Amino acid sequence: MTERIYAKYWIETPFPVAMAAEVMAGEQSSGTFTRLANETDELRAAHGARVESIVELDDVADPSLPIRPLPADMRGSARFRRAEVVLSWPLANLGPSLPNLLATVAGNLFELREFSGLRLLDLTLPPAFADAYRGPQFGISGTRELVGVASGPLIGTIIKPSVGLSPAQTAGLVRELVEAGIDFIKDDELQANGPHNPLTERVDAVMRVINEHAERSGKKAMYAFNITGEIDEMRRHHDYVVAAGGSCVMATLNAVGLPGVAALRSHSEVPIHGHRAGWGLFSRSPHIGISYIAYQKLWRLAGVDHLHVNGLRNKFSEPDDSVIASARECQTPMFAAPKPGCTVMPVFSSAQSAEQAADTYAALGNTDLIYCCGGGIFAHPGGVAGGIASLRQAWEAAALGVPLDVHAERHPELAQAIRTFRK
Known part of the structure; x- marks a missing residue:
């Protein structure tokens, strides 16, 4: 047939x-x-x-x-x-x-x-x-292996402010984050290779911090450097990241297109973090556009390893049921063996904090995800260390089935997060 x-x-x-x-x-x-x-x-x-x-x-x-x-x-x-x-x-x-x-x-x-x-x-x-098509090279299991996190969510964040920081200032934030035990850090989609923070200088400054911390502690955080650009430029910047010891690159999918992602995948030695900036153009109206169920299949085939899916009670317009359906679809195989079905790691972000962890776990039913919190880390009263600790404590409570408020009675960072971020 x-x-x-x-x-x-x-x-x-x-x-x-x-x-x-x-x-x-x-x-x-x-x-x-x-x-x-x-x-x-x-x-x-x-x-x-x-x-x-x-x-x-x-x-x-x-x-x-x-x-x-x-x-x-x-x-x-x-x-x-x-x-x-x-x-x-x-x-x-x-x-x-x-x-x-x-x-x-x-x-x-x-x-x-x-x-x-x-x-x-x-x-x-x-x-x-x-x-x-090659599909994802690393996906969920490969990403976990690179970061050294066998179970539980990868706790991540986004460099904020999105733009305006110098390479040295970016590296200063990264130092705080890695010393506090972060698993994953990413550039904002607005920060790629701007004149005030060139990609190569940012890679030099950031990877110096990450590599030094890894030598001391044995834990190497994954940093997704935004290499969005022309295809030849992305290849060059990918090579620069890898040569510096980096373990992830990021591309803004709607900006570089399917051929751009496929070309990067054919060249890449590290996971490709797929950012869906511009997604609202396809999704905002229920009467025209493309469902994320269809959309994400294209990018998985092209070769991304991580895909953004928004987050529960997010700052955008997407309802929670759509977020969870998107995340489940990322984890669902598209094809039978021998390929592992092109599954990828969903990335939860957008106004996330310790407050959404239990509901996210209950709705999704697993922890094969990156949980990216900007304000949920940087705006924590206990600073970056307190923010990261509160997230780990919240996910621990979720996995144990312990109510967040009960777990917070013995975990001060979580209690601070609840007081700060609960609406």
Whole structure:
């Protein structure tokens, strides 16, 4: 049987749903707005997208998104029907190519005049994609091995202020963090190779601190240096990080694109930390865009090892159930053996502190994650050391099933965090 690509969508249309689904299929494969002489039945059978299923949902009186004026006979009486639709394409149309997959499943169809809402919900890909792309090199187990943390979450943070610090000032913060026992540190997505804090100078200053601390203590924190840039620039900066003893690089996914991440993965010797800055452009509206369930599969195949998923009670607009669903999906294999299913480590961040640890553990059911706290560490009354201690104590309470307030009675750093961050 011909290998096929499957994509699931939510749609809203004033037209008959079956007709609208056929318009999608035609636009994204062999068809155009009218039938062509050389679009033979044989060609359509071999290369046309198929409507695999339609599940009709509710309907509404008004369009969710702006839509072209309806035909005169529909005005005033149209209902906007909603449905879940699955389309499929033969792999032969594009081959196992992530850039061309994106153009196929999330291309012009968002602009089609037949729709007042359209959202890509999920993707199911044939094994040829697993053969064509490297996927994560380290993932959860490899990251744990590099950091030396066999169980429990990796406690992490982000350098703040995001921009404005010099390399020496950045290294000063890192010194505080590693001496307090942090597992993971990352650059902010806004700080890559700016003139006030050049990447190479930052690497020199930061890795001097990390390496010296590792020699003294035997614990080497992982620092994700933001090397986002042109492809050749990312390769050069990756090599500089590795030569200095660094164990992680970071790329802003939407900025460098799928080919950029795939090129970095083919070159990289260390984990790639994937930051999803700009994600709200795809996710904020429920009526258009891409679900994280589909989105993260593309980046996992391209080769990232860590993926941001937001956090519970975050400072952004994403609800908690979406955050947990995203994290679970990152940990769910996409393919069978021999590849380990392209699982990656979810990164929880955005206004996180000791307060969310128990709920995160209860909802996710495991600790295979990076728990990144900025203010939850730096704004702790006990300083950086107190902030990090409070996080470890909170996750310890969660794993033991002990209520946070009870555990805080014997752990002063946790008690301080509760008083400071509880809303």
